[in-house]
Amino acid sequence: MSLKRERSPSVAPPPNTFHSTKIVDSTGTSSFEAAFSPTLSVKALQALPEFETATHRIAAWRKRSRQRSLMPETKILYDLGHDDDGEKWAGSRLQHVLNDTQTEGVVVVARWYGGQNIGPIRFTHVEDSAKQAIWNYKSAADLIVQEQATKKQKLEEETKKKELEKNLRERDLNVFVLRKLLADKKAKLKGDREPAPPTPQKPPPDYEKLSMEALARVDRARDASIAFILKQIDKVDEDLKAMEVPAKKEGAGES
Structure with missing residues (x-):
């Protein structure tokens, strides 16, 4: 199985999707890449064309619940969940990343397994790639906020x-x-x-x-x-x- 898959330049990535760079383990046998989206569903993110050949497509989600808290102004309820997709305990590690970063959305980490066990370091690669995809999303969101603030200030002036x-x-x-x-x-x-x-x-x-x-x-x-x-x-x-x-x-x- 190929560890690296070239993306087709003719296929545009889905909107509001943010990727990490691909992490290749030091053994050269496993690689990891994450994608995060604040709007896409779990299935849509797992079905990305670039993840088609992955051995595992580990997912976690943290989205606002339709249920209302007794104190909606002070506490927000979330629908939480994860999917190991055959990589035991990896989904819960992703769930912790979303919780720790207070991020709303879905994150998927694709792993291409090269036939050699790499031990617990795989969880580090899963977490690091997810954090990078989330960081890319938040950086883009911050930039949009700054641009909107600049436009608003210019309009006011x-x-x-x-x-x-x-x-x-x-x-x-x-x-x-x-x-x-x-x-x-x-x-x-x-x-x-x-x-x-x-x-x-x-x-x-x-x-x-x-x-x-x-x-x-x-x-x-x-x-x-x-x-x-x-x-x-x-x-x-x-x-x-x-x-x-x-x-x-x-x-x-x-x-």
Whole structure:
């Protein structure tokens, strides 16, 4: 029986399946390879084409049970089991690997027996190959979580940027209106009957091309501009009130 079997490049591996590298015993007579899946059934994993020539296809599973715990928030029930497939005690060793790593899914270790007994070291090879397949799965899962977190952060930043761009456009309009109001009040203070012409303003920057840091600086500048204009409006209003008092006194004296 061949200890190594080349995989066909034309057959794509099932989705959500993670393999270990093949472990060849020091005697060169036995080899081991594991596959783990969080979603496939035991039979589906044991029936992988690359395991077709294996002498044993040892399996263990740890999946969430449909039964509910009395305290579902604090304790999760699992359906546990294993299949030695002729390799006595090997299935329970796989079960311990799933339990110890707190992994949910199915793991299968294929063994190609070369005709020579290798003793208890075979259990070490079974466990090591299973751990590697599980580690490959968890590494891929962690990478997906990181990618999702990065995408979420990017989306949040883009949303925040668009909101700031919108606010700045509204601020620009506020500044324009307040400057026009200030100009009208100053014209009234000078006794001009005609409203003041609009104050020339340079066009606002293209906010979409600015970074968040640049937008934040513009936002602070708009705050300062609005505060300054409002302060000037208050001062002109005080001057206008001061002008109205003598005018009222003169009107009262004439009567």
